[in-house]
Amino acid sequence: MTAEHPQPSEVSAVVCTKNSIASVEPCLQSLRNAGIGEIIVVDASSTDGTRAVADALADRVLEDPGTGLGQARNLGIAASSGDFILNMGSDNVMPPEQLQRMLSTLTRELVAGVSAQTRIAGSGYVAFGLNTWRSGRFRPGPASVIGTPTLFRGELLRGSPFDPDRSFSDDSELCERWTRDFDATFAISDAYVFEQGKVSWHELWVRCRMYGISDAEVFTSGRSSGWPASRQIRSLAHPLAADVIEPMTHTRVTQAAGALPFLLAFASMRYAGWAQAALKRKARAA
Numbered sequence: 001m002t003a004e005h006p007q008p009s010e011v012s013a014v015v016c017t018k019n020s021i022a023s024v025e026p027c028l029q030s031l032r033n034a035g036i037g038e039i040i041v042v043d044a045s046s047t048d049g050t051r052a053v054a055d056a057l058a059d060r061v062l063e064d065p066g067t068g069l070g071q072a073r074n075l076g077i078a079a080s081s082g083d084f085i086l087n088m089g090s091d092n093v094m095p096p097e098q099l100q101r102m103l104s105t106l107t108r109e110l111v112a113g114v115s116a117q118t119r120i121a122g123s124g125y126v127a128f129g130l131n132t133w134r135s136g137r138f139r140p141g142p143a144s145v146i147g148t149p150t151l152f153r154g155e156l157l158r159g160s161p162f163d164p165d166r167s168f169s170d171d172s173e174l175c176e177r178w179t180r181d182f183d184a185t186f187a188i189s190d191a192y193v194f195e196q197g198k199v200s201w202h203e204l205w206v207r208c209r210m211y212g213i214s215d216a217e218v219f220t221s222g223r224s225s226g227w228p229a230s231r232q233i234r235s236l237a238h239p240l241a242a243d244v245i246e247p248m249t250h251t252r253v254t255q256a257a258g259a260l261p262f263l264l265a266f267a268s269m270r271y272a273g274w275a276q277a278a279l280k281r282k283a284r285a286a
Contacts, residue, residue, distance in 0.1 A: 006103045008035040012082030012154065016064065016072045017054060018044035020090035023196040028057040030094040036086070040076040050090075070162035070170035077161050085157050088149040092118070093194040101191035102151045112156060112184035113175070115146035116191040122199040129262030130199070132255055136247030140190045145175040149193055156182070169214035173221075205269050212273020215239065219274075220281065239274070243267040 013031050017024055024041075031039050041054040044064035054061045060079060064072040077085055084103065088094070098116060106114045117138055120130045138147075148171065160178065162170040178184035198207065219235045227235070244263045248256045 004107055006084065006107060008099050008103070009037040010083040011036050011086050011099065011103070011151070012038040012040060012080035012084070013086040013088055014040050014042065014073055014076030014080065015058075015088050015090050016042045016044070016069060016076070017046060017050050017090045018064070019046045019048045020050045021046070021048040021053065023091040024050050025053050025057070026093050026196065027088070027090050028053065031086075031088070032057065033096070034094050034099045036099065037082050038080060040079055042072045042076045044072065068164065068167040068170075070166040070173075071164035073170065074161045074164055077157055080154065080158070083154050084151055085154045086149060086151045088193070089195070091196045091198065092149055093121075093196060094149075095192070095194065098191040098193060099151075102149075102189050105187055105189035105191070106151055106153070109185075109187050111187045112178055112182065113146055113150055113152040113186050114189045114191075115143070115148070115150045115186075116189055116193050118149075118195050119192050120199060121194045121196055124199060125262065126201060126204055127199045129259050129266070130204075132251055132259035133243065133247050133263060133266060136249070136251040136256075137242060138188055139250060140188050143186050143188045144179070145172050146186045146188060147171045156184075166217060167213065168210050169217040172214065172218055204266070208266060208269035209273035209276070211239070212270045212275070213277045215270065215274045216277035216281065220278075239267045239270040243270060 013036050015027065028039060039058040041058040041061045042064045043051055043054055043061055044066050051061065062075050062079060064075065073087060084106070086099070102114050102116055117140070118134055120127045120134070150171065160181070163173045166173050175186055197203070215235070215238065219232070222235060223232060244267050247263055248260065251259070
């Protein structure tokens with residue numbers, strides 16, 4: 001191995017699970033097939049057989065105390081030994097050669113972390129809409145924030161891991177903190193993973209609700225830290241800008257036209273999740 005040509009065997013993968021029986025086996029098997037050096041599963045008391053699959057395919061299985069995704073990831077990160085750390089969802093599948101593409105981008109671009117593009121496996125309008133949204137929004141090249149699946153330099157991530165108090169906005173917080181503290185840069189690679197399932201409208205609502213909770217976390221934290229009005233407005237406009245305008249701008253006209261109702265519904269559900277989280281926070285404070 002040289003620093004310019006790292007191998008998958010130098011990567012530790014951290015996969016957080018909770019009742020992921022429908023997807024966890026192909027996820028972990030794809031990592032094994034990729035030649036990854038270490039697989040660590042952090043399981044949140046699954047009751048559907050996920051733990052048995054993890055025990056069979058992972059190198060280590062840790063218990064998630066259920067205090068948030070940031071803390072769960074940190075448990076796996078602290079236990080890892082690789083020169084690089086891959087954070088991957090339990091519903092993701094890593095096709096052949098794609099991990100090597102992520103490694104190549106990380107070392108070639110001299111960035112602190114890279115992500116892969118996600119392709120939704122499935123047919124129907126929700127899958128079409130999600131693939132349009134992702135391809136229009138998450139394009140290869142420099143990025144200020146990257147999201148799962150992410151590949152980071154291990155020493156840096158172990159020394160400055162995720163915020164354990166973040167339940168959903170852990171990726172955003174880490175990238176912004178690293179940029180501020182280390183002048184770190186990030187990139188989206190041309191690698192891709194498949195995402196299994198999650199192509200029903202109910203599952204779309206669950207996804208958008210989580211994004212909305214993340215938005216609420218970021219906005220509340222930023223406002224508490226003294227964000228000026230202009231930054232608060234930019235945060236409030238983010239779902240509309242990122243989930244509607246950006247995909248429409250970077251997609252073929254015919255595809256964008258077909259996806260517009262989906263993108264508007266996506267942003268609306270995200271705002272609804274944000275409002276729901278804000279109301280719950282207000283009720284707890286009362």
